[in-house]
Amino acid sequence: MTFQPGSPINPADPADPSDSGAPSEPAAAGPSLLDRLGGRDAVEAVVDAFYSRVEGDEELRAVFPDDLGPGREKQKLFMEQWLGGEPRYSERYGHPQLRLRHFPFVISERAAGRWMRHMTGALRESGAADDLVAELLTMLGPLAQHMVNEGQPVPREPLADPYLS
Numbered sequence: 001m002t003f004q005p006g007s008p009i010n011p012a013d014p015a016d017p018s019d020s021g022a023p024s025e026p027a028a029a030g031p032s033l034l035d036r037l038g039g040r041d042a043v044e045a046v047v048d049a050f051y052s053r054v055e056g057d058e059e060l061r062a063v064f065p066d067d068l069g070p071g072r073e074k075q076k077l078f079m080e081q082w083l084g085g086e087p088r089y090s091e092r093y094g095h096p097q098l099r100l101r102h103f104p105f106v107i108s109e110r111a112a113g114r115w116m117r118h119m120t121g122a123l124r125e126s127g128a129a130d131d132l133v134a135e136l137l138t139m140l141g142p143l144a145q146h147m148v149n150e151g152q153p154v155p156r157e158p159l160a161d162p163y164l165s
């Protein structure tokens with residue numbers, strides 16, 4: 001996949017000010033990433049598998065709130081949208097602003113690595129084709145890096161805007 005330089009939705013650019021976390025449009029017509037993965041059911045299965053892995057990872061689990069449920073459901077809506085599906089996440093919660101939404105959670109380089117490892121496992125487990133898994137991981141790597149905020153002077157208090165909470 002190619003990314004449009006300067007596109008407001010370029011996940012390859014961690015400095016992207018729009019921070020939508022959304023992939024750019026495919027350069028040529030063809031099945032969306034969502035279709036290639038297997039649609040909504042497949043996304044939900046990947047997110048469930050990812051969260052199971054987080055649950056089993058004491059170190060990463062500690063970064064997440066006690067109740068994993070709401071975050072898991074948001075992640076499903078987001079992922080579907082991010083892969084080219086219906087924008088149900090933004091309809092409910094507004095602009096993703098992912099980095100900002102992660103400010104209340106201290107995210108280290110190590111946590112980003114573990115996040116990527118579990119997402120890799122979840123994608124592989126889903127039976128997605130190797131080239132699709134590689135493509136998705138290439139897109140997710142910079143995004144995970146963009147979430148790292150340990151040691152940075154970012155506001156840690158819970159987000160006040162209900163649209164962002």
Ligand code: HEM
Nearest residue numbers: 063064071074075078101105107111112115143144147165
């Ligand atoms: C780098 C490591 C990452 C860590 C440790 C991390 C951790 C977290 C935590 C603790 C939450 C809050 C969950 C809750 O409120 O229940 C969260 C929410 C979320 N994360 Fe991450 N995350 C990481 C990377 C990513 C990446 C790369 C993406 C996108 C592909 C992502 C997408 C989301 C979404 C969509 C939400 C829900 C946001 C909301 O609407 O409140 N995260 N993440």
